[in-house]
Amino acid sequence: MRFPGSAVPELPLATACYNLHVPAGNQPTTHELLAIETDAGTRLDRFVAAHRPELSRSRVQELIDGGLVLVNGKPAKSSQKLRGGELITVRADPRPAPHAEAESIPLDVLYEDADVIAVNKAAGMTVHAGAGNVSGTLVNALLGRGQSLSQSGDPLRPGIVHRLDKETSGVILVAKNDAAHAKLGEAFRQRAIKKTYVALVEGALAEKSGRIELAIGRDPVHRTRMATQRKSWHGAAVANPREARTDWRALAKIDGTTLVEVQLHTGRTHQIRVHFSALKHPVVGDTLYGAAREMRIGKVTLPALERNFLHAAKLGFAQPRTGAWIEVHAMLPVELNEYLKKLCDAAGEPQSRIDAALAGYL
DSSP: OOOOTTOOOOOOSSOOOEEEEOOOOSEEEEEEEEGGGGTTTBHHHHHHHHOTTOOOOOHHHHHHHHHHHHHTTTEOOOOOOOOOOOOOEEEEEEOOOOOOOOOOOOOOOOEEESSSSEEOTTTTTOOBBBTTSSSSSHHHHHTTTOOOOOOOTTTOOBSSSSSTTEEEEEEEEEESHHHHHHHHHHHHTOOOEEEEEEEEEESSSSSEEEEEEEOOOOOOOTSSSSEEETTTBBBBEEEEEEEEEEEEEEEEEETTTTEEEESSSSSTTTTTHHHHTTOOOOOOGGGGGTOOOOOTTTTEEOOOOOOEEEEEEEEEEEEETTOOOOEEEEOOOOOHHHHHHHHHHTTTHHHHHHHHHHTTTT
């Protein structure tokens, strides 16, 4: 062990690597690592990450850049290669808790009162940030308009009681205070909030309406996706499957696609996308769940949509203070309307038929 003022210990290079935790009260946690002969040629950042697995590679890089990783008592660079025999001291300063900052980002506000605000979220906007990305989100935009929001315990998502996928547009409801947050959270749990979506899916659905009841969990192979229990991966089970119910009604068929109205009765991650993918009718544009990047209608290849054709068109809820029923509508975005026009032109369909089917959504 090395103490302040002592020389680097002269230990045999074959001595096993050790990891010493130095108690320091409320001070940052300090670890001491000893490089051995077999570590010769290893970069410092890789050595530290390998021996302190609780620290991510990015966190190790931050610590080294901040002069908090010492080699024989001196700051070093990430790329420094070890020779063996060095004493590496890692001072793991705790990261400051991330929090969302106010940003000036335009918002399309659909409804607002003293307790709630309903926003028409654009496709491409994330609802709230994660620890590695804290800007450009709906929360940042809300704070940027001087909005008071409920405090849910997570400083990155104040006011957020439900979410929409990044590439899904439409109505999202946000709580301004803790009382409203609690009431709305309970309403979502009790399935007392009515959520209506419009989607365009690949293929012609055989029925006029239907119900999909397939439990959804984390895909055991592709961790960024969700999956239904209908699938199997050489015995690998879907992680933590939870019941999910989606009701749908066909609005119109356009060549090899079907325009549908969707009612969500549960709010699982990626639910609509996963359920229609399980039926072999993925949402148009949703390449993550099997949709083609470009739709081909006859001899015409349509330009890539660059988003999912999925829009949260209506949301009905009881006002948390008065109990009055409120229904908020978000019109179909311009880019989805334009895509439908191109689809109708390629299929030789009159646009008026689709407009009639979408009455109330345009």
